[in-house]
Amino acid sequence: GENVEQHPSTLSVQEGDSAVIKCTYSDSASNYFPWYKQELGKRPQLIIDIRSNVGEKKDQRIAVTLNKTAKHFSLHITETQPEDSAVYFCAARAPTDSWGKFQFGAGTQVVVTP
Amino acid sequence: DTEVTQTPKHLVMGMTNKKSLKCEQHMGHRAMYWYKQKAKKPPELMFVYSYEKLSINESVPSRFSPECPNSSLLNLHLHALQPEDSALYLCASSQSRLGRGLQETQYFGPGTRLLVL
Numbered sequence: 001g002e003n004v005e006q007h008p009s010t011l012s013v014q015e016g017d018s019a020v021i022k023c024t025y026s027d028s029a030s031n032y033f034p035w036y037k038q039e040l041g042k043r044p045q046l047i048i049d050i051r052s053n054v055g056e057k058k059d060q061r062i063a064v065t066l067n068k069t070a071k072h073f074s075l076h077i078t079e080t081q082p083e084d085s086a087v088y089f090c091a092a093r094a095p096t097d098s099w100g101k102f103q104f105g106a107g108t109q110v111v112v113t114p
Numbered sequence: 115d116t117e118v119t120q121t122p123k124h125l126v127m128g129m130t131n132k133k134s135l136k137c138e139q140h141m142g143h144r145a146m147y148w149y150k151q152k153a154k155k156p157p158e159l160m161f162v163y164s165y166e167k168l169s170i171n172e173s174v175p176s177r178f179s180p181e182c183p184n185s186s187l188l189n190l191h192l193h194a195l196q197p198e199d200s201a202l203y204l205c206a207s208s209q210s211r212l213g214r215g216l217q218e219t220q221y222f223g224p225g226t227r228l229l230v231l
Contacts, residue, residue, distance in 0.1 A: 032218055034219065034220070036222075042224065043204065043222040043223060043224045043225055044157065044204070044222045045222070046219060046220075046221065049219060087154065089156050089157075093218060101159055101162070101170065102159070102220065104156035104157060105156065106155070106156060107154065107155070107156055109154070
């Protein structure tokens with residue numbers, strides 16, 4: 001089955017700097033890669049996702065890149081703000097994982113200091 | 115309505131109690147999920163319902179019993195839980211379990227924080 005590794009586990013950045021989180025996956029058939037942001041005590045919220053037919057997707061200060069050859073995808077947050085502080089989870093879904101099962105990464109705790 | 119709702123928000127129960135968690139969505143989604151999440155860990159899939167039928171049981175102990183009365187509702191019945199079952203229980207839904215486009219995107223409810231004493 002699919003296995004997703006996520007790095008780093010913690011990331012401290014100064015406000016205004018950029019943050020990058022990287023995930024690698026094992027199943028080359030994986031074709032859907034969502035990113036979730038989870039603030040303390042709240043639900044995971046989808047912030048951006050990408051499909052295997054696209055190399056990059058951007059939404060304001062957030063972007064995701066996908067390298068299918070290397071089997072990794074990354075989340076980029078530019079001009080970080082204190083409200084970006086949260087745990088971020090990547091996930092991958094392979095068509096062979098039926099019934100919509102996601103494989104999540106272990107998460108990255110992002111702390112943005114003013 | 116673009117939200118998944120869950121009740122209760124918090125639940126404290128003893129090991130001999132029976133309780134139920136409820137989840138509701140009115141987005142017309144036909145796949146619904148139960149996840150368990152421990153602090154600072156990713157969600158762990160427990161059950162998947164697709165078109166009101168149980169599709170996946172991730173080897174969950176029988177003290178957890180899911181139920182899908184209709185396409186908008188999902189319940190999780192709890193009985194004889196253990197302290198290690200204390201966690202955040204998240205419900206999620208997606209348009210369908212497989213497919214292209216937006217169908218597979220999962221939207222999470224706010225969760226029920228469960229404490230077993």
